[in-house]
Each structure stands twice: as C-alpha cells, then as structure tokens.
Amino acid sequence: MIVQGRLLIDPDHPPELGWIEISPAEGDAPAMIKKIAFGEIPDDLAPPTFGGRDRLICPAFADAHFHVPQIDSAGCDGMPLLEWLDTVIFPAEAWWGKGGAIPSTRTAARRLVNQGTSLVAAYLTAHAQAAQESASFLAASTPLRFIAGRVAMDRCAPESLTGEDIARVSGTPTPSPIMPNLSKSPRHRVSVNPRFAISCTPELLAECGWALRDRPEVIVQTHLAETLPECARVRELFPNTPHYTAVYDEAGLLKPGALLAHAIHLSDEELTIIRARESIAVHCPSANLFLEAGLFDLGRTADEFGVSVALGTDVAAGVEIAMPRVARAMIEVAKALRMTRTGAAAARIKVPTPVEAWDMITRRNANLLGAPTCCRLEVGAEADLLVLRAPEGWFDEHLVGRIIYNWSSDLIETRVMNGQLVEPSSI
Ligand SMILES: [Zn+2]
Incomplete structure (x- = not known):
C-alpha cells in the first residue's frame, strides 16, 4: 500500500510532499511503515492507494x-x-x-x-x-x-x-x-x-x-x-x-x-x-x-x-x-x-x-503507554495513520495549532489502522 501526501513527521517543521509504503500485517506481526520518501512517487511504483499531493498525512x-x-x-x-x-x-x-x-x-x-x-x-x-x-x-x-x-x-x-x-x-x-x-x-x-x-x-x-x-x-x-x-x-x-x-x-x-x-x-x-x-x-x-x-x-x-x-x-x-x-x-x-x-x-x-x-x-x-513504535511517521513504526483534508491556507508555521483549535472528524478523509483502511461504521 502506498500513501501520498504532505508528511507531518515532525510537528515543529512544515510537512513536505512525499509517500509512505506500508507492509501488511502478517500473523501476530503488525503492519509496518516500510519506507518513507520525499518528492514524487517514482514511475515504476504503483499509483498511491490513498491520499494525494494536496493531502496531509499524520499519525493516528x-x-x-x-x-x-x-x-x-x-x-x-x-x-x-x-x-x-x-x-x-x-x-x-x-x-x-x-x-x-x-x-x-x-x-x-x-x-x-x-x-x-x-x-x-x-x-x-x-x-x-x-x-x-x-x-x-x-x-x-x-x-x-x-x-x-x-x-x-x-x-x-x-x-x-x-x-x-x-x-x-x-x-x-x-x-x-x-x-x-x-x-x-x-x-x-x-x-x-x-x-x-x-x-x-x-x-x-x-x-x-x-x-x-x-x-x-x-x-x-x-x-x-x-x-x-x-x-x-x-x-x-x-x-x-x-x-x-x-x-x-x-x-x-x-x-x-x-x-x-x-x-x-x-x-x-x-x-x-x-x-x-x-x-x-x-x-x-x-x-x-x-x-x-x-x-x-x-x-x-x-x-x-x-x-x-x-x-x-x-x-x-x-x-x-x-x-x-x-x-x-x-x-x-x-x-x-x-x-x-x-x-x-x-x-x-x-x-x-x-x-x-x-x-x-x-x-x-x-x-x-509502552508502545514506542506507535503514533509516529517513521520507518519501522506501526502503520496507524490518517489522511487529512486540511485547507491550503493552513500550511504555515501554525499548522498544528490550526488543526488542534479547529479539529473536527470531518478533516479525516482516510483512516489506516494496522495497515488496513478502516471505516468506523464497519466495526
Ligand atoms: Zn477515569
């Protein structure tokens, strides 16, 4: 699975366009972030499964x-x-x-x-x-x-x-x-x-x-x-x-x-x-x-x-x-x-x-909570992340504050948890 968007890796730095490759869960092993790269997705890779160039990708x-x-x-x-x-x-x-x-x-x-x-x-x-x-x-x-x-x-x-x-x-x-x-x-x-x-x-x-x-x-x-x-x-x-x-x-x-x-x-x-x-x-x-x-x-x-x-x-x-x-x-x-x-x-x-x-x-x-591989965009981290539709005007030094003070679940376009696309109503 490939997720594309502006990657909110460090909340203290503006997110950059990039993509994340996720490897699926196998047995007891959770789905993981296998690769993080900046820039456009190479032509020889499959098109993104989720996200897009104007989307914001952040941890769950x-x-x-x-x-x-x-x-x-x-x-x-x-x-x-x-x-x-x-x-x-x-x-x-x-x-x-x-x-x-x-x-x-x-x-x-x-x-x-x-x-x-x-x-x-x-x-x-x-x-x-x-x-x-x-x-x-x-x-x-x-x-x-x-x-x-x-x-x-x-x-x-x-x-x-x-x-x-x-x-x-x-x-x-x-x-x-x-x-x-x-x-x-x-x-x-x-x-x-x-x-x-x-x-x-x-x-x-x-x-x-x-x-x-x-x-x-x-x-x-x-x-x-x-x-x-x-x-x-x-x-x-x-x-x-x-x-x-x-x-x-x-x-x-x-x-x-x-x-x-x-x-x-x-x-x-x-x-x-x-x-x-x-x-x-x-x-x-x-x-x-x-x-x-x-x-x-x-x-x-x-x-x-x-x-x-x-x-x-x-x-x-x-x-x-x-x-x-x-x-x-x-x-x-x-x-x-x-x-x-x-x-x-x-x-x-x-x-x-x-x-x-x-x-x-x-x-x-x-x-x-004893989960040091969770809730972060990092190679080797567990694949729990969100694709947000943030207004273009939010992408400045106040981005994280804008998200916190204007939060609504309507901002979330896609939820990926343990490497799977999750719809709340399907639970
Ligand atoms: Zn209580």
Whole structure:
C-alpha cells in the first residue's frame, strides 16, 4: 500500500510532499511503515492507494485514559465527582452485567476510530465475564491497539458492581479472574484497574498488587487525587496511611508505567514518590473542567518534580473523545491556571505550545503507554495513520495549532489502522 501526501513527521517543521509504503500485517506481526520518501512517487511504483499531493498525512492519536462503558454517559452535568459516580456512572456500568458490554464496546470503538484514535488505555467494568467479552471484541473485531482492564472495586458502590470482588477478598474458592485473558499480540495488553482508593478495601488493593507479581507486562491503571472531597474521604478510609499516594504504594501498585489518572491534588512528597516509582500522571483536562475537579499544574508535575505526564480523554467525565480537542483543553487549562496567578507565580506556570500538545497526543502518549513504535511517521513504526483534508491556507508555521483549535472528524478523509483502511461504521 502506498500513501501520498504532505508528511507531518515532525510537528515543529512544515510537512513536505512525499509517500509512505506500508507492509501488511502478517500473523501476530503488525503492519509496518516500510519506507518513507520525499518528492514524487517514482514511475515504476504503483499509483498511491490513498491520499494525494494536496493531502496531509499524520499519525493516528493515542488516548491514555478512557472508560469504555461510559461511552454514552457524557454530558450529565451539575454534580461533583462522587455524586456523579453514584447517579450517572454506576448505573451505566451496571448495565454491562445485563448484556450491555458488546453494544457499548462497539459504539466506543467506532467513535474512537472516527476521531482518529488508534491506541487507547481503557477501563472496562467490574463484571469479569463482561470485561472479558469486551476485551475479546476489541481484539478480534476492531483495529484498535489497546490496554484494557477489568475494574476492581469492593465497596461504596452498588452490589452489582462490587459483588465479585467482595467474594474475592472474603476468600471464595473460585474467584472470578482479576483481569481479562487475551491471546498474545503485540497490539493488545491487559491491565489491573483498581477503580480508586474509595472503591477498594486495603485487602482488594493488596490482591491487585499480588496479581502483578511476576507479570511485568501487566499495566496498572487507577485514579489518584482527582478532587478534594475524594482526597478527604480517602483520609477517612485510610487513617493510618500518610497520604493518598501511599495507599497505592503500600499495595505495590506504583509500578513503572502505572497510569495514575488526574493526580491534581498531590503534595511535594507524593510527587517525589511517583517520580521515584516511575509511574505516570495522566492529565485529563476536559474531565477536570467538567467536574470542576481542579486545574492540573503541568509545570509543577512534569518540570519541577520530573513526573512523566500523559494525556487522556477520561470519557465520560471528559466530554471530548477527540484527542486534538483534549490537547486544546490542556492548553486552555494551563492558560486558566496562569490567569489565577500574578507576577513570578504566573510566569512559573507552564502553558504547552500546540507543537508540544500535538507531540503529547501522538508520540509521547504512545511512548508512555509502552508502545514506542506507535503514533509516529517513521520507518519501522506501526502503520496507524490518517489522511487529512486540511485547507491550503493552513500550511504555515501554525499548522498544528490550526488543526488542534479547529479539529473536527470531518478533516479525516482516510483512516489506516494496522495497515488496513478502516471505516468506523464497519466495526
Ligand atoms: Zn477515569
């Protein structure tokens, strides 16, 4: 397959006309970018399969935090986090225990692919069987590269969501699997997802930590310090633990690459621990605005304390499923935070540039999700890319900013994922 267009290889440099040759997937080996060349396609090669001289070719996007069962729950406004979970989210997730898993997994996959996302770190629900069905569907029936995990939770929620883990910690002889099982593929990974400290007893967190022993390939996903009332509740539930981060650390959950969603309200000591463990803060700006959770301080987290920061939608607290729009929200949250300060304090607030934001939703997110061959135009990279119809007037030094601030899925003409042309409606 040959794709022609202006190649957005480095968001800091104007794209040049060129072409990409893609080699197809073979067995477990994903489709790869075999060759990248600039200029016209040589006469002895086949004409381009997709694209064109006036099209823009860019990598597909990576989303570091997404809830599959919440795909239809965005927009229920007016509640803080804990009330929103009780009122909106737990009923939606309970539906998975009644046969809702496949329809909502299909909807989620279609919408992700429609917006150009090819790599996603996802939460399923607490139902082991439904979570397995969903993960198997994602692997067999969608082109997504993913990390997905069953949600672990055994308190502070309806029994339909906590029952399996209550049985687990009470010592049932046949506990349900703590994570899905997938056949080996470099494009599919499982994770252990304790929902957050409020939903998990110390015993369940210890079970999650135990499940990770000798399984370095398994990712940890959880939520940390999203809102102040949540942090206060965690202090009540874990009175003998010094802080929220220590709750996870003592359970052995702060592994290298552990994805800690939000990480807004953290002390210097907590950020130092997260850096030392090489865990990752996943910033979800759209969700943080929707729930009024707080304004994440990117500069303090990433530059001052050296914590790696990824970017996620957090659908459905996040009302945006398109990563370019989440990139825009990240910039806007940083600007809003800067407006709350004056003088030297304002100057210390880091506002990412559009180029930095673009890098975050492509190459950087992929690296942090353990997929260093994804979401980039590079020989040897996995063949997940987009053909965009960008207006001719956009091709200047502001190209990436124009894409981020004007994003619509209508810009996408063609989606190539794992070397295949993908139509969202075909999933
Ligand atoms: Zn979340």
